Amino acid sequence: MLKIENLQARIEDKEILKGLNIEVKAGEVHAIMGPNGAGKSTMASVIAGKEEYEVTGGSIELNGEDISELAPDERAHAGVFLSFQYPVEIPGVTVTNFIKSSINESRKAQGLEEMPAKDLLKKIREKSELLEIDRKFLSRSLNEGFSGGEKKRNEIFQMAMLEPKLAILDETDSGLDIDALRIVANGVNKLKSKDNAVIVITHYQRLLDYIVPDFVHVLYDGKIVKSGTKELALELEEKGYDWIKEELNA
Amino acid sequence: MSAENIELMKQMDLKEKLISSFLAFENQVDVDVDSKVHDVRSKAFSNFEQQGFPTKRDEEWKYTNLSSLLKSNYNIFSKGEASLTYKDVKQYFINETDCYNLVFIDGKFNAFLSNTTHDGLDVCVMSAALTKPKYEEAINTYFNKLAKENNSLSDLNTAFSAEGAYVNIPKNTVVPKPIQILNFSTGSEQEILIQPRNLVIVGENAHVQIIERHQSLTGNNTLTNAVTEIFVNKRGIVDFYKMQNDVETASLIDGTFVSQQKDSVASVHTFSFGGKLTRNNLEFYQNGEHCVSHMNGISILDGKQHVDNHTLVQHKAPNCESHEMYKGIYDEKSTGVFNGKVIVEQAAQKINAYQQNNNIIVGDKASVNSKPQLEIFADDVKCSHGCTIGQLDESALFYMQQRGIPKKEAKALLMYAFSNDALKDVKIPELKTRINAIIAEKLDVNIGFDL
Numbered sequence: 078m079l080k081i082e083n084l085q086a087r088i089e090d091k092e093i094l095k096g097l098n099i100e101v102k103a104g105e106v107h108a109i110m111g112p113n114g115a116g117k118s119t120m121a122s123v124i125a126g127k128e129e130y131e132v133t134g135g136s137i138e139l140n141g142e143d144i145s146e147l148a149p150d151e152r153a154h155a156g157v158f159l160s161f162q163y164p165v166e167i168p169g170v171t172v173t174n175f176i177k178s179s180i181n182e183s184r185k186a187q188g189l190e191e192m193p194a195k196d197l198l199k200k201i202r203e204k205s206e207l208l209e210i211d212r213k214f215l216s217r218s219l220n221e222g223f224s225g226g227e228k229k230r231n232e233i234f235q236m237a238m239l240e241p242k243l244a245i246l247d248e249t250d251s252g253l254d255i256d257a258l259r260i261v262a263n264g265v266n267k268l269k270s271k272d273n274a275v276i277v278i279t280h281y282q283r284l285l286d287y288i289v290p291d292f293v294h295v296l297y298d299g300k301i302v303k304s305g306t307k308e309l310a311l312e313l314e315e316k317g318y319d320w321i322k323e324e325l326n327a
Numbered sequence: 328m329s330a331e332n333i334e335l336m337k338q339m340d341l342k343e344k345l346i347s348s349f350l351a352f353e354n355q356v357d358v359d360v361d362s363k364v365h366d367v368r369s370k371a372f373s374n375f376e377q378q379g380f381p382t383k384r385d386e387e388w389k390y391t392n393l394s395s396l397l398k399s400n401y402n403i404f405s406k407g408e409a410s411l412t413y414k415d416v417k418q419y420f421i422n423e424t425d426c427y428n429l430v431f432i433d434g435k436f437n438a439f440l441s442n443t444t445h446d447g448l449d450v451c452v453m454s455a456a457l458t459k460p461k462y463e464e465a466i467n468t469y470f471n472k473l474a475k476e477n478n479s480l481s482d483l484n485t486a487f488s489a490e491g492a493y494v495n496i497p498k499n500t501v502v503p504k505p506i507q508i509l510n511f512s513t514g515s516e517q518e519i520l521i522q523p524r525n526l527v528i529v530g531e532n533a534h535v536q537i538i539e540r541h542q543s544l545t546g547n548n549t550l551t552n553a554v555t556e557i558f559v560n561k562r563g564i565v566d567f568y569k570m571q572n573d574v575e576t577a578s579l580i581d582g583t584f585v586s587q588q589k590d591s592v593a594s595v596h597t598f599s600f601g602g603k604l605t606r607n608n609l610e611f612y613q614n615g616e617h618c619v620s621h622m623n624g625i626s627i628l629d630g631k632q633h634v635d636n637h638t639l640v641q642h643k644a645p646n647c648e649s650h651e652m653y654k655g656i657y658d659e660k661s662t663g664v665f666n667g668k669v670i671v672e673q674a675a676q677k678i679n680a681y682q683q684n685n686n687i688i689v690g691d692k693a694s695v696n697s698k699p700q701l702e703i704f705a706d707d708v709k710c711s712h713g714c715t716i717g718q719l720d721e722s723a724l725f726y727m728q729q730r731g732i733p734k735k736e737a738k739a740l741l742m743y744a745f746s747n748d749a750l751k752d753v754k755i756p757e758l759k760t761r762i763n764a765i766i767a768e769k770l771d772v773n774i775g776f777d778l
Contacts, residue, residue: 125729129721149728150737158729165726169744175730178740183731235730 078103078274079124079243084135085299086123093119095299096135101243104271108285108310109278111296112318117278118162120296121247125159126152139243154186156242160232160249167219172231173201175219176238183239204237208264225252233264240268245276250284262287282314295321341397342379345483348403352487355404364457367471371485378479390664390696391606391635396578399548401520403487405433411511411544413440419509419542424757426538427506429492433513434521436490449495450506453524456493465495469528473556473584473612481582481608484554488524491553494537498530498560505536505755510553512577514545525555529563529591536755540570543577554582559591561615566754567595572765573602575630582608589615589644596753597624599634600765610639613647613675623749624653625762627742627769628661629690635664642675642705651682654749656742657693668700669710676705682712687719687745689738739772 079101086094093116101107111117123130124137126149137145144152167175181191192200205215208230220228229249236244246265250258265288269275277288285293285307293309294301295318303309303321313321349372359365380397381388411432420428427450430440436452443451456462457470471488474481492508510523521541529535543549559565571579579602585593599605611620626634640649655663665684686695699712719741727737746766753759 125725127725148734149725150731150733153729153731161726161729165720165723167723167727167741167744169747170740175727178732178736179727179730182733182736186731239730 078105078140079276080136080138081124082136082138084120084123084137085133086119086130087133088119088130093130093299094123097296097300099294099301101274101276103242103274105292106269106275106277106288106290108290108293108307109276109296110280110293110310110313115296116299117296118247121159121245121276121278124152124245125149125157150182151186153239153241154183158236158239158241158244160229160236160244160246162247162251164220164223164228164232166221166223168221170219172215172217172219172234176201176235179235180238200238204234207237207267208234209260210234226254226257229253230257230261233261237264237268240273242273243276244268244273245278247278248280249277250279250281258284259287282310285310297321297325341399341401344401345403345487346376349486352404352489359458363467364470368486368488371471371475371482375479375482375486378482381479387637387666390662391604391633393580393604396550396604399518399550401518401548401550403520405435405519405521406515411437411440411513415544416440416509416511416542419511419540421505421507421538421755421757421761424755425504427502427504429506429508431490431508431510431523433511433515433519434490434523448497448500448502449493451493453491453493453526454489456526457489462493465528466526469526469556469558471556473558473586473610474554474582476610478582478608480552480580481554484522484524484552484582487522488554491524491526493526494535495528496530496533496535496563498532500530500533502533502535505538508537508539510541510551512543512545512549512551514543514547518548519550521549521551521553523551523553525553527555527557527565527567529557529559529565531560532562533560534564536566536568538568538570538755538758541573541577541579543574546574546576549577551577551579551581553579555584557583557585557593559585559587559593561588562590563588564592565594567593568753568755568758569595569597569607571598571602571605571634572600575601575603575632577602578604580606580608583610585609585611585620587611587613587615587618587620590617591615592619592621594621594623594752596749597622597636598762598765599624599626599628599636600769601632602634603632605632605634606637607635608637608639610641611649612641612643613649614643616644616646618644618647620647620649621752622649622651622653623752625746625749625766626653626655626657626663627746627766628656628663628693629658629769630661631659632661633663635666637664637666639668640670640680642669642671642678642680642708645674645676645678647675648679649681651684652749653684654746655684655686655695656746657686657688657690657695659690660692661690662693663695665695665697665714666700667698667712669702669712671701671703671705671708671710673704676707678705678708678710680708680710684714685745686714686716687742688716689719689742736772739767739770742770743767
């Protein structure tokens with residue numbers, strides 16, 4: 078699914094990713110953990126194609142195709158979805174209209190007709206029920222005046238609507254209370270299949286109780302420095318990151 | 328001779344031409360020298376003669392330079408020979424909605440394309456109102472009672488006022504359909520100066536919707552110097568829509584003056600998408616309690632277009648409201664000006680004046696000057712104003728692209744959403760659809776839904 082080799086990226090003059098390697102196969106869930114400033118959000122943004130970041134080396138392959146030169150919308154059409162840590166407010170565009178544009182632009186890129194309104198509404202109803210989203214919420218301006226939890230739930234709702242191949246959840250658990258966390262995690266789990274993959278970026282083990290990872294990686298100073306199974310997350314929760322830093326320096 | 332003096336000489340030419348034309352004009356319109364209209368015109372003319380055209384030294388004209396417009400050798404008297412068929416101008420009408428139509432071609436009324444009425448209300452022409460005895464009382468009460476304030480271009484219009492729309496709605500009348508005022512210039516003259524003069528009287532508890540448009544059908548330079556006076560009596564309601572989507576050789580100086588009595592509601596919407604230079608002077612005078620005034624504007628410009636929205640609200644009475652919302656999107660080398668003056672007189676306690684001007688600069692060489700001017704002499708009022716000038720939000724663009732919306736469409740969607748606030752009060756559905764279509768065309772995109 079996703080294969081990143083020796084990825085290096087910087088913003089302005091600051092090197093952030095310093096040779097990152099990761100491979101994610103279809104059907105897998107990978108968790109990325111690490112201390113603040115390690116480069117976790119940068120990794121997510123670079124995979125999604127944010128232009129402020131300059132890729133200075135390495136490659137990003139999605140299903141065997143190099144996507145590192147594609148525009149963000151082209152990567153989205155190829156199946157990349159990023160659930161933002163801080164979803165952007167877009168006043169004047171309702172959730173429904175936004176998702177309609179989003180779906181139809183993706184279909185257009187694949188040479189498909191626009192989705193018929195009936196099908197779209199049916200899908201919206203289905204997915205909003207899955208994420209326990211009130212219908213009234215769908216006619217509000219996108220993210221405008223949403224609480225932190227509503228924003229995150231809306232991100233996963235869009236993911237459910239778009240059905241991406243690769244979903245990257247950037248600190249989707251932050252700002253969620255325990256009930257919202259369960260709803261969001263449940264949504265993600267229902268969307269999981271053998272044909273798609275999920276990368277979960279998080280600070281806390283808590284989310285991983287609900288979305289159980291196949292692999293856990295520690296990102297530190299722009300590189301993956303340790304990989305393991307879900308037990309690694311528990312160990313990190315208990316001991317913090319200092320022992321890893323020490324291991325590296327030893 | 329300095330460049331500035333040469334400029335002045337050229338302007339002098341137009342001014343001289345206007346001066347020497349005035350006598351001929353009065354002969355042409357068959358004026359009664361004993362009438363009050365003659366006195367009003369003569370006085371306005373001498374005001375114009377003294378003041379001349381405004382220059383950049385004039386504080387109110389600091390950012391709008393008329394000198395390039397005044398160089399043209401305008402024909403002041405149209406021969407009015409041009410004949411147009413409905414087919415030629417059909418696209419400029421709001422067709423699907425039944426309307427009263429007042430059509431003027433090169434400043435002359437065209438009865439064939441129009442559809443007037445005297446049945447229970449007057450939707451007719453100024454040439455009749457200014458000369459026929461049955462309108463004398465209304466003319467003496469209202470004509471040039473608002474436009475006279477120290478404005479040489481309004482004076483110029485008044486001096487040459489002869490034709491335009493005359494709308495008089497008696498009390499308790501809800502006009503069943505909108506009134507369209509369409510001014511066409513045809514290019515049968517080389518370059519033409521047109522000065523339409525409209526008078527709208529909304530009786531007590533009456534309601535009217537008016538759409539006004541100036542449209543050039545030629546590549547010749549056209550300058551329109553229009554004046555509209557609107558009087559809204561007690562509990563009257565007026566919605567006035569200005570469609571400004573003219574060709575790039577057409578310029579417009581518009582003076583619209585609104586006087587409101589107690590409990591009236593007046594809204595003026597200004598949609599500026601085309602034209603070379605557009606100056607909108609929009610003035611509201613609130614004379615009684617509980618008046619509400621709305622001013623909404625959208626400017627979407629490119630090329631070297633220039634639009635200047637100059638507004639004034641004078642709060643003279645307590646417990647009134649004024650709401651102003653102007654949005655601008657500026658591409659290429661276009662320029663915009665917003666000047667919003669709000670005067671709150673001492674007696675105008677408990678008023679609420681709200682003013683908002685938001686601009687997005689798209690073009691590297693585009694610019695905007697925005698200036699709120701608040702003069703508050705009352706002590707218990709709520710006045711707020713806000714002005715923003717910025718670029719499109721990059722993080723919002725990335726967010727939308729991440730969801731599969733290409734950059735161009737994402738930009739257009741953001742701009743659409745941005746201007747939408749100022750469009751939501753349009754009460755004629757077909758007009759709203761039209762404006763949406765024009766905006767989509769201006770932004771070169773197919774959005775696929777109405778926001």
